[in-house]
Amino acid sequence: MENLKPVAEAIQAADAILIGASNGLSITEGLHLFADNQAFEELFGDLKRKYGLRCILHGMGARWPSEEEKWGFWSRLIHHYCGEYKPTPVMQDLRAIVGEKDYFIVTSNGECHFEMSGFAPEKIYEVEGNWLTMQCARPCHDTLYPTLELAEKMAAAERDGKIPSELVPRCPKCGGPMEVHMEGGPNFIPDTAARQRMQAFLHRYHGKKLVVLELGIGWRNQLIKAPLMRLVAQEPHAAYVTINLGEIYITDDIKARSFGLDGPLSDMLSALREACGV
Known part of the structure; x- marks a missing residue:
């Protein structure tokens, strides 16, 4: 396991945490949308x-x-x-890592596990419903x-x-x-209220120490990953932490303020929780 102390220090020093999550998190929890398993x-x-x-x-x-x-x-x-x-260990570790800090979650996962794990519904934007x-x-x-x-x-x-x-x-x-x-057709009703709450969160922490914590998002993802990296590029005091198994992608312009953790989310979040002392 790589040294997680610098990541833990960045999280502890943060004014707020922006969490991005996609299929990798669902798969870690045992929900694989694409698998005939x-x-x-x-x-x-x-x-x-x-x-x-x-x-x-x-x-x-x-x-x-x-x-x-x-x-x-x-x-x-x-x-x-x-x-x-029932909230899984990976969600329990994530809740502990966030602790009392302000946070917002943007996710393409639709099964509502964040809310069911104790994260506030008004701090979650499910971009695909x-x-x-x-x-x-x-x-x-x-x-x-x-x-x-x-x-x-x-x-x-x-x-x-x-x-x-x-x-x-x-x-x-x-x-x-x-x-x-x-999401799946022209009749989908977008959640504009949740999007506005996310924008208000980003406005509130503009120019401050924001940690972007990205969980299980593939390198091609244009819905969440690409905008998160662009956000970090525009925020001089932001740090970017991406956790994914076998696939770490970070654009060159933010590498100096980024951490790429290659491994299973369950292992990495458990170790990160320990490194944070929570």
Whole structure:
């Protein structure tokens, strides 16, 4: 394990921490959207054989034959990864590292594990939406509605990949179909309020000691990684910490203020927590 003392010192000296997270964090927690692995087989093996489902992401974007089948898939997914979720060691380590410092989280993960691990919802921007809200599929209006309680009812009633028709959610205004609030088409309703809160956070710490802590984001990522590196380049007192397994990419203009930690997130955050003395 490399020397984490300089990273710990940067975090301890920071006025605030901006956390960026993508698929690598989800995978560390056991949620792999792209994999046809044992976990996928155990949860969705029947749908894999019935519909040719290849992975969770395939199911999320599938054109299901009916609303009963669409919500059969989604309710099972939400129940397993949200309804039954307990904060993992990697999230507990992250909470300890952040401690009492001000923070903001920008993530493309939609399973709401940050919020369920004790991070404040008003300090989280889920750029591609999340599984625990739904919207009118058309959309006839831009209100978002909670899904967890309904998804739990659906999951309890689901049989052979279908839910009872009476549990299918309908738009309260137009009566049309609802969909999980996830990026995937022209009808996605962006969370402008969360984006504005992130901008306010960045304005508040402009020119101050900001640590950008990036978790499990691939080098090609233009949604979060590229903007975070540009932000560090524009902030003379900011430090950049990227943790990823087997793939560390830092642009030349910020290398002098950056730390690249190559290894499993679970190991690295545990060691970083120890180095921070928390």
